[in-house]
Amino acid sequence: MTALIRPPAPSRRALLRAGLAGAGLLTLAACRSAVDEVANTSATAESSDTPRKGGVLSVATGVDFTPSLLFAQSANTLVQRLVFNTLTRYDDRLRPQPELATAWEVAPDGTGVTLKLREDVLFHSGRRFTADDVVFAVKNLQNPARSAQLRSTAAAVTDFRKNGDFELTLLFAHPVSNLFDLFEFMIVPDSDSVEDAVAGTRLIGTGPFTFTDRKPGSSLTFTRNDRYWNPGRPYLDGVEIRIVPQAESLLSSLRTGQTHLSYNVRGKDVATLRSDPQFRIKQYDTGAGAYYIGVNVTAEHVGDKRVRQAIAWAVDRERFVQQALGGYGSVSSVPWPKSSPAFTEAGAGHYRHDPEKARALLKEAGLDRITLPFAHSNDPGATATAQILQYDLQQVGIDTVLQPTDSPTMQKQLISQSMPALWTLSHGFAQLHPATLAVSAYPFNEARNSSHFTSPAYTDVVQRAWNRGDSDSPEAKALYQQITDVLLDEEFVIDLAIAGLVEVAGRKVQGATLNKFGYLNLDDARLTA
C-alpha cells in the first residue's frame, strides 16, 4: 500500500501573496470602467427620436479656446453661441430670423435700423437684458482691442436712440449692406463681466448653457441654463468641449464614443468615416473654408498680373480637392460659396487646370523659369497642401522654395504686410454678404491687405457695394459681379477651393447646427440612446 503524500502547507508568504492578489482582483472588479462611464453620460438621454431632456454632449476640438478672440471669428467658435446669443440669425438663404431681436425695420435711406428686443431674457447672472446691452455690444466691437473682423461695420454705427428698455434705433454714418452680417456675428455679452470673459475666467451671456469650468488645454464644461428664453430648450443637460490636439487622437475619441461630435476632423480622415454607419457627415459652407494662394504684388516677378494668372491656370484644383481635402470641397476660382449672392458658375470655373496656358502667359511676361519663396503653415496638413501646389507650379516653370512658418509668425507677417512672394492659407467671410469679405477679411481688404494690392477701381466698387441699404437687388448683384471681375483679373488672391466646416457626428447626436460664422448652436440638439 502506497502511503499518501501530504502536500506541504502553504507558507505565510504564499498566503500573503494570495491574499494580496485576491484583494487586487476584488478591487479591480469593484472599479467602474472609464469607458462605460463615458457611454453612461449620454445614456441618460431619451431612447427614441422624440425630443426629451437629458445627456451631456461631448464635442471634440483640436484647438483650445482663446479668450482674447472671443469677439472675433477664429479657429474655435464653439463657445460663442453656447453661452451667448446674437441679435438675429440667418436661415439657409441668408434671411435674418429673430433671436434677441424680435423685429426690425431698416430706414428707407439705409442709415438706421430700429430693433424690437425680447423682454423675457435674463443673463446667467440674473440681470435682465435690455437695449443698453445692445449699445454695449456694438461699442464693444468698435474697440480695436477686441479684434472683431466686422469692426468696420460696427464702427459705422454713430448713434443710438433708445425708446424704452426694449426698443432701440442704431444710426449709421452711411448705409451698410452687411448690417445683418453684423447681427449674426455680434454676441451680446454681459457688460459687468466682459473683461473676465476676455481673460477666460467668467463667461456670462444669455445663451442656452452656462459656463461651468475651464481646464486650459483640456476641456470646457457647460450646464443647461434653466432660465433660457427659448421655451423647453436646450434639451441637453450639459455640454463638454474636449480639446484633443492630435488629429489621430481626435479621431479615436470619436470612434470610441468618448466624444460625439467634431468639426475638426481632417478631410482625409473624414473620408475614412464616410462608410462607417456609426457616423453622420454634414458639410457647411461656413468657417475659414476657402483655400487660396496669396501673392505679394510688390515681390519680384509676381507684380505682373500675367504671372499671377499663370499661377491660377497652373493649379490642378480637382487634384487639390481630392488629395488635400479628401474630396470635401469644391473647386473654385472665386471666394464665394454656392450660397453667396455673388456666386456664379462662370466665376467658380473661370480658371481650370491648363499648364499650356500658364506657360504661354509666363512667356508673354518675358519669363521662362522663375523661383519664388512660398510660405505655408507648418502643420502637417498645410505642409502637404503646399507640396501639392509646389508640384503644379513646377510643371509650368515656377519653382518654389517652401517656407514652413508657425502660426504667430505668419500672423505677424500678414498683419505687417511682410509676406514673401507666395503663401497659402485659408480665409472666411465669403459665405455672407459679399461686401463683408472686401471690408472685413484681411486678404481682400480694399484699404490694406497682405498682398499690398491697391486699385482705385477695386476700392470704388467695394465701397459702392458696401455703402448701400439693399444687398440683393439687381444693382447690388451687378456690383458683386464687378468685384468678382476685379478679383479674377488681378489675382492677388488666387482662390483654389471652397471647403467649409465638416460636421462629423455620432448617430446619437441630432439637431446640432452652425451659424454662418461657425458658432455652434445646440438649442435643439439632443442625444438618443
Next chain:
Amino acid sequence: MRTFLLKRLPSGLLVLALASFLVFLILRLIPGDPATSLAGPDASPAAVEAIRAQLGLDQPLFGQYLGWLGRLLSGDLGPSYAIGGQVADLIGNGLGATAQLALGALLLVVLIALPLAVAGATTRSRPLAAVIQAVTTAVLAVPPFVTGVLLVLVLAVSLRLLPAGGHESLLAAPDLALQYLAMPALCLALPSAAVLARYLKDGIERALAEDYVRTATALGVSRRRIVWRHALPNALPSAVTVLGLQIGHLIAGAVLVERIFAWPGLGQLIEQGVARRDYPVVQDLLLLVVAVYVAVQLLTDLAYAWLDPRIRWE
C-alpha cells in the same frame, strides 16, 4: 549633509539665473509676438500696437526682464497673455496632472526595468536573454508618438478596455483616474524602462562577477539571495543616476505624450504657450522645469551618497 547641500546650492542657483536669462532672450528672438496672436488674423496694425503697449511689450527688453524677475521673486506670476487666467493657477493645475503622469510613469519604469534587468542578468536561457534584448531595443527604438497611437488603437479603439484620452482627478475618482493614466504613463515609461533595464542588467552582471559573489556561492548562499541581497544593491547607485537623468526625459517626453492623450499637463501648457507666444506662461514654466531638473539632480546626488557608503556627505 548640510555641508553637502551648501556646496551644491550655489551652482544650482547659478544654473537657474542663467536659465532665466536664456529663456527670456530666446523667447524674444523667435519670430512672432503675443500681440499679433492676441489680435487675431484680421487685426489692423493699430490694434496690434495698442495690445503691445497694454502688455508692456513696447518697453526696453532689460526692463521687461527685471520686471519679470521682480514679479517672480515676489511670488506674483501675473496673468497669462493668451491662454487666459492667472499663470500660477495654470501651472498649479498642469503641475498636478504632469506630476501624476510622471510619477505613474516612474513607477512603471521601475516595475518594468527591475524584473527585466534581473532576468536578463541571471538567466541561463539564451532564447530568453535574446527576447529581453530584443524587447528593450525595440522599445527604445520606437518613439512614444508611435507607441501612443498603437496603444490607443489596440486598447481603446479595438478592445475598448481603456479611454482613448483625457484625464480624471485622482482625488475625485481614483478608479477612473488610474484607467485614464494607464496608457499615457505606459507610453512615457517604456523608453526609460528600456534604458534603465540595460544599465541595471550590466550593473548586476558586473556585481555577479565580483569575488564576494564567488565566496557567497561557495558558502552555499542561494542564487536568489545573492542576486537580490548582494548584487542588486551594488548595482543600484549607478542605476539611480540613470533614473535621475530619465526623470528629465520623462518631463520632456510628457510634452508629446500629453498631446497624444489630451492630458492637461505642463507639456500641453508649454506647447500652447509657445504656439501663442504667451511669454509669462512659457518663461515661468521653462524656469520651473529647470528648477525641477536641478532639484532632481541634487536629490540624485543625495540618494547616491545614501546608497553607497563609500561616498560621504562631505
